[in-house]
Ligand code: SF4
């Protein structure tokens with residue numbers, strides 16, 4: 001059994017990550033950033049004229065449709081989200097009495113699965129992984145929350161296999177919609193039991209180390225969570241709460257040993273954004289990286305620049321990972337109606 005303390009090697013340089021360094025946030029708020037207010041889809045018209053497979057009107061329509069729910073969700077302030085809806089009966093009831101936090105943890109996992117989670121784990125809130133500031137520069141304090149429920153959804157494998165196409169990108173977009181649905185409903189379930197709960201997708205804190213502490217997987221060479229069940233073909237959301245729960249105990253998986261010699265994700269990346277070093281290290285690759293943790297640092301700038309070139313995001317490294325179990329196939333295979 002791997003102890004919680006030995007899950008990460010951290011040195012004295014480590015500081016809580018400031019979300020204003022993150023690329024999506026810089027795109028929104030930093031006028032000196034090269035992609036400030038720029039949309040990844042800017043070259044869509046040019047690509048449509050080329051009529052390249054996987055970059056057709058129907059692929060863009062699928063992708064844009066899949067983004068819709070998340071795009072609405074991410075703009076709603078949390079407090080407003082909590083007060084939305086007509087069913088307020090129950091707000092004045094005393095909190096549900098949790099006699100057995102272990103049993104309550106099983107209930108939460110059942111509820112998460114009911115609302116669509118493929119994997120669920122529980123960890124104590126670790127301040128190290130909470131962002132120091134949000135994208136607007138407000139300090140973040142999560143001291144009112146004791147536990148974090150980390151949930152992963154499996155990305156739809158049907159549309160995957162033709163990355164970096166727009167068809168495959170629709171899987172990522174759909175994943176964000178599912179995360180929005182999942183985190184809202186699990187948080188609402190907890191609030192109706194009379195406890196605090198806060199939804200989170202990419203905001204508030206680093207999802208990957210929280211997922212590792214919740215026992216969902218390991219940080220692979222790819223720079224993403226690699227789970228034994230679906231590899232990196234997952235997306236993560238979380239719910240912070242003070243509901244009494246029992247944290248999970250992360251187990252060994254052999255994933256990191258595989259990553260030392262596999263390198264398929266790094267070899268597949270057209271942008272050379274993934275390290276080919278044999279061993280993880282403290283060597284950062286870009287100003288977006290947060291130093292102080294031993295890992296294979298990726299270069300997010302190289303990756304993001306490729307997305308702009310490609311006119312959509314990319315999943316080529318996810319497809320290449322043997323743990324993802326994805327069959328490489330042309331986009332036309334997805335559209336073939338049998
Ligand atoms: S998403 Fe694409 S560009 Fe980015 S690291 Fe993976 S393969 Fe490279």
Ligand code: SF4
Nearest residue numbers: 220259262263265321
């Ligand atoms: S492709 Fe290979 S090296 Fe990359 S994350 Fe997957 S197992 Fe690790």
